[in-house]
Amino acid sequence: MSFFKDLFGRAASQNDLHALYGAVVAEARKPHWYREGAVPDTLDGRFDMVAAVLSFVLLRMETLDAAADSARLAEIFVDDMDGQLRQIGIGDLIVGKHIGRMMSALGGRLGAYRGALAGETRLEEALDRNLYRGEAPGPVAVEHVAKELRHLATGLDGLSLADLRAARLGAAA
Numbered sequence: 028m029s030f031f032k033d034l035f036g037r038a039a040s041q042n043d044l045h046a047l048y049g050a051v052v053a054e055a056r057k058p059h060w061y062r063e064g065a066v067p068d069t070l071d072g073r074f075d076m077v078a079a080v081l082s083f084v085l086l087r088m089e090t091l092d093a094a095a096d097s098a099r100l101a102e103i104f105v106d107d108m109d110g111q112l113r114q115i116g117i118g119d120l121i122v123g124k125h126i127g128r129m130m131s132a133l134g135g136r137l138g139a140y141r142g143a144l145a146g147e148t149r150l151e152e153a154l155d156r157n158l159y160r161g162e163a164p165g166p167v168a169v170e171h172v173a174k175e176l177r178h179l180a181t182g183l184d185g186l187s188l189a190d191l192r193a194a195r196l197g198a199a200a
């Protein structure tokens with residue numbers, strides 16, 4: 028019986044995490060990041076914004092000791108990126124290399140944002156390197172993104188794993 032419970036429990040969790048990933052992408056696609064935050068509205072810019080929001084969610088999952096869910100959420104990200112690459116015409120032979128670079132980039136962002144949230148570095152510095160790729164716009168735009176990501180982090184801090192699985196990205200009501 029536990030086999031079926033594990034199997035169906037895992038499937039339900041995966042579905043919940045698909046909804047959470049959808050919420051991450053929806054947050055990353057909000058126009059204010061690109062208007063007020065001057066994140067480039069390009070393939071790279073959109074990837075960087077999704078990676079930023081996803082990083083903050085994964086960091087919250089880390090504090091909740093939810094390694095299995097965190098790994099599944101990262102797998103959903105990889106599947107999405109794989110599909111996106113194929114949709115723009117990247118062939119089978121090179122998709123793996125691109126995915127490897129994307130996962131490496133996500134890992135770097137996790138470290139940078141973890142350090143910034145811990146006060147080891149300034150979030151604005153991490154954004155300059157990881158979101159703007161060394162070409163940050165004016166300080167007003169960077170401060171907008173930093174303020175909004177801090178707001179996101181604060182909202183995530185108030186959430187349980189059940190809240191995240193319910194695709195909530197703000198403080199629970």
